[in-house]
Amino acid sequence: MNLIQAGFAWIFDPAHWSDSSSSVGIGDALVQHLILTGISLALTAIIALPIGFYIGHTGRGRNAAIFLSNAARALPSVGLLTVLILAIPFIKGIPGNYLADVIVFVILGLPSMLTGAYAGLESVDRQTIDAARAIGMTEWQVLLKVEIPLGAQLIVGGVRSTTLQIVATVTIASFLTQVTLGTFIIAGLAQNDYPKMLGGAILVAALALILDGILAIVQRFASPRGVSRSTTKSKKNTARGATNASTQPITEGN
Amino acid sequence: MIEFKSVSKLYPDGTHAVDNFSVVIPSRQTTVFVGSSGCGKTTLLRMINRMVDASSGSIEIDGENIADTEPVHLRRSIGYVMQNSGLLPHRKVIDNVATVLFLTKVPKDAAYARAFELLDTVGLDRALANRYPGELSGGQQQRVGVARGLAANPNVLLMDEPFGAVDPIVRVDLQAETKRLQRELDKTIVFVTHDIDEAFLLGDQVIILEKGAQIAQKGSPEEILANPANEFVANFIGADRGKRRLTVDSKVKSNGDDLVLIDAGGYAAGVISAPGGKLAEGTATPKSRSVSNKTSQAGDA
Amino acid sequence: MNWVFQNFSTIWGYVLDHIGLSVPAIVVGFVLSVPLGYWTSKSPIARSILLTVFSILYTLPALVLFVLVPVALGLSILDPNNVVVALTVYAMAIMIRTANDAFAAVSPTVRESARAIGYSPVQRFFRVELPLAGPVLLAGIRVVSVSTVSLATIGGFIGIPSLGSLFLTGFQIQYFPEIWSGIVAVLIIAAVFDLILSTVGRILLPWNRRTTRRRAARAVAVEVTA
Numbered sequence A: 001m002n003l004i005q006a007g008f009a010w011i012f013d014p015a016h017w018s019d020s021s022s023s024v025g026i027g028d029a030l031v032q033h034l035i036l037t038g039i040s041l042a043l044t045a046i047i048a049l050p051i052g053f054y055i056g057h058t059g060r061g062r063n064a065a066i067f068l069s070n071a072a073r074a075l076p077s078v079g080l081l082t083v084l085i086l087a088i089p090f091i092k093g094i095p096g097n098y099l100a101d102v103i104v105f106v107i108l109g110l111p112s113m114l115t116g117a118y119a120g121l122e123s124v125d126r127q128t129i130d131a132a133r134a135i136g137m138t139e140w141q142v143l144l145k146v147e148i149p150l151g152a153q154l155i156v157g158g159v160r161s162t163t164l165q166i167v168a169t170v171t172i173a174s175f176l177t178q179v180t181l182g183t184f185i186i187a188g189l190a191q192n193d194y195p196k197m198l199g200g201a202i203l204v205a206a207l208a209l210i211l212d213g214i215l216a217i218v219q220r221f222a223s224p225r226g227v228s229r230s231t232t233k234s235k236k237n238t239a240r241g242a243t244n245a246s247t248q249p250i251t252e253g254n
Numbered sequence B: 001m002i003e004f005k006s007v008s009k010l011y012p013d014g015t016h017a018v019d020n021f022s023v024v025i026p027s028r029q030t031t032v033f034v035g036s037s038g039c040g041k042t043t044l045l046r047m048i049n050r051m052v053d054a055s056s057g058s059i060e061i062d063g064e065n066i067a068d069t070e071p072v073h074l075r076r077s078i079g080y081v082m083q084n085s086g087l088l089p090h091r092k093v094i095d096n097v098a099t100v101l102f103l104t105k106v107p108k109d110a111a112y113a114r115a116f117e118l119l120d121t122v123g124l125d126r127a128l129a130n131r132y133p134g135e136l137s138g139g140q141q142q143r144v145g146v147a148r149g150l151a152a153n154p155n156v157l158l159m160d161e162p163f164g165a166v167d168p169i170v171r172v173d174l175q176a177e178t179k180r181l182q183r184e185l186d187k188t189i190v191f192v193t194h195d196i197d198e199a200f201l202l203g204d205q206v207i208i209l210e211k212g213a214q215i216a217q218k219g220s221p222e223e224i225l226a227n228p229a230n231e232f233v234a235n236f237i238g239a240d241r242g243k244r245r246l247t248v249d250s251k252v253k254s255n256g257d258d259l260v261l262i263d264a265g266g267y268a269a270g271v272i273s274a275p276g277g278k279l280a281e282g283t284a285t286p287k288s289r290s291v292s293n294k295t296s297q298a299g300d301a
Numbered sequence C: 001m002n003w004v005f006q007n008f009s010t011i012w013g014y015v016l017d018h019i020g021l022s023v024p025a026i027v028v029g030f031v032l033s034v035p036l037g038y039w040t041s042k043s044p045i046a047r048s049i050l051l052t053v054f055s056i057l058y059t060l061p062a063l064v065l066f067v068l069v070p071v072a073l074g075l076s077i078l079d080p081n082n083v084v085v086a087l088t089v090y091a092m093a094i095m096i097r098t099a100n101d102a103f104a105a106v107s108p109t110v111r112e113s114a115r116a117i118g119y120s121p122v123q124r125f126f127r128v129e130l131p132l133a134g135p136v137l138l139a140g141i142r143v144v145s146v147s148t149v150s151l152a153t154i155g156g157f158i159g160i161p162s163l164g165s166l167f168l169t170g171f172q173i174q175y176f177p178e179i180w181s182g183i184v185a186v187l188i189i190a191a192v193f194d195l196i197l198s199t200v201g202r203i204l205l206p207w208n209r210r211t212t213r214r215r216a217a218r219a220v221a222v223e224v225t226a
Helices: A002-012 A026-058 A062-074 A077-087 A095-122 A126-134 A139-173 A182-190 A194-222 B041-048 B071-076 B093-103 B108-121 B126-130 B138-150 B168-185 B196-202 B221-226 B231-237 C002-006 C008-042 C044-059 C062-073 C080-104 C108-117 C121-158 C164-172 C176-204 C210-225
Strands: B002-010 B016-025 B030-034 B056-061 B078-081 B156-160 B188-193 B205-210 B214-219 B259-262 B268-272
Touching (some): A026 A062, A026 A095, A062 C121, A062 C176, A077 A095, A077 A139, A077 C121, A077 C164, A077 C176, A095 A139, A126 A139, A139 A182, A139 C062, A194 C044, B002 B041, B016 B041, B016 B056, B016 B214, B030 B041, B030 B196, B041 B056, B041 B188, B071 B078, B078 B138, B093 B108, B093 B138, B108 B138, B138 B156, B138 B168, B168 B188, B168 B196, B188 B196, B205 B221, B205 B231, B214 B221, B214 B231, C002 C176, C008 C044, C008 C080, C008 C121, C008 C164, C008 C176, C062 C121, C108 C121, C121 C176, C164 C176
Parallel strands (some): B078 B156, B156 B188
Antiparallel strands (some): B002 B016, B205 B214, B259 B268
């Protein structure tokens, strides 16, 4: 347990926060980490969310999406990381393989967000969607006013998973090209500097937990008022007379 | 007036949900499609607002072929009430009622004013306006659904087994409300149910359907009760089980001159109130004319 | 491809290391998670504590866990058991939640009737609840298996031999075939494990139809992202 204390001590040592000759400062590394994470997350969202919404709304391409998310789970992210970083040619002017790395982070983050997006839309009660169409909403209105708000929890859940995925991959990228919080872990390991290594690990852990915590709160409140706020997956019995004993489960169709 | 002209609906797997269906639905009356599950009655209903498009044949509303009307535009001019109310769970009750008005770009103040009026019309307390559907009982939700259907003051109101999911006592209430609305608002109502008693209660014209939307019999409740067209109809209305034929029970002595009526099975079904008899002559309320012994109805004298 | 043949023994060595890391994690993770998941499905307190704790652990990136576990357990950083423990933790994070949902989904009606027939609680668990939860549990362990095999590669980055080591050295000498061989090997192992598990599943759960499995798998897939 002393090591943990040593790790915290290392973090709070002001000398470590600024760049020195031998090592980068915590401040810089943290900023790098955040920037990489942020850019990658934004790009992933721009790509994955519209596609996921399309799949969820129309039902087309589902099988491809499921295959993609299974494949993503099976493919070792570090393997892809190394391959892609080597493969994407270094583009002049962008610091240290930046573009290559961001592309990699985005590719690795896409499946989670895609799955979250279409699973979120699929979780919406079909009857509610049918009713929305029947009273005269256009397809866009159904998507924007009904499906997305009601599927928001799972959609944000996808963003949450992706964020964690990207934070983790950015950490590992420090093995390869970037300077991030992971640099301390690797350097610490290589130099047998355990406090540094642990300090780095604690920092990454803290970052992950904070971001996850923020998104968990967002997820909780992503669900519009009036709909069940529980984080359970079954959305079947929300808002349909769940309060009154007179309503029984509707079993017969037409 | 809604007219079905040789309408068919063929699904890719070969099933004929609707096979060559032709009927005229008169304006300002309640027409009920009734039949067992799978006979195509809901498909017929959903063809009227183009939630389902016919494979062949045409449907005309007031002389205009609906295939020429843009579906979204059509749906905003027809009221639709579904079995589970289909309310948007993330909108307040008042917003749900006003939804179609917002879609047709009615200004907010006017829309809300109308929505509140509609709450009164369907018999809901205005205090419920700011609640969410999830906080309401099943019966209340259905009323909101009806209010929403009436919001744009459509000429046609489609109701798809709207009372199937509520308990029997609430159902009786809602049926009475529907009759009252029909009287007051003079709309063309197309109603789908599998309950023949509900059909007889609410329908001016009752159309009994068999599989493939084949018309077994069509007419007023009195016509059908008096002359079931064939065995299927007789079975369906319960005529064969002797539920519809009432005779005086000679074995029971009642007070005064009132006579007890029993059906063919020997079950007491009602009483003829004689002049000067014990029972007061009640006013004929449309509360329930059901002669089935399925549900106990409060207030039947 | 020539490279693969030339260095086959090295690759094979890493394959064995990799299996040695993944299999214990998957098995122990599963064996521990089923009773814990059962417990959380019955006890709301257990559920909030266990699920929260494991959810936090799951949040931590693998690299971090690989570093923190030895500190917590007092093992040397280079001890492969660190990775096994960390992988087990991840496996449990996924599997406990899956088991919880699997048991929670067993119809209360069925449970009641089993009780009415006269089954003791232990009999009820093994003869009714466990079999009925089976399909979802199977889907869960398949997800865990794939995940674990993939995550084990990260061990290679901190000096614990696994197929991930191929990625590191391949990157350092900028040699693609080495990296590809690692990726392909991981995929093959994952596929083989999945085949074994699904075959075992089909033997043990003969009433399990395709639709149930797909629904269960979908449920797990949605879960893990949410």
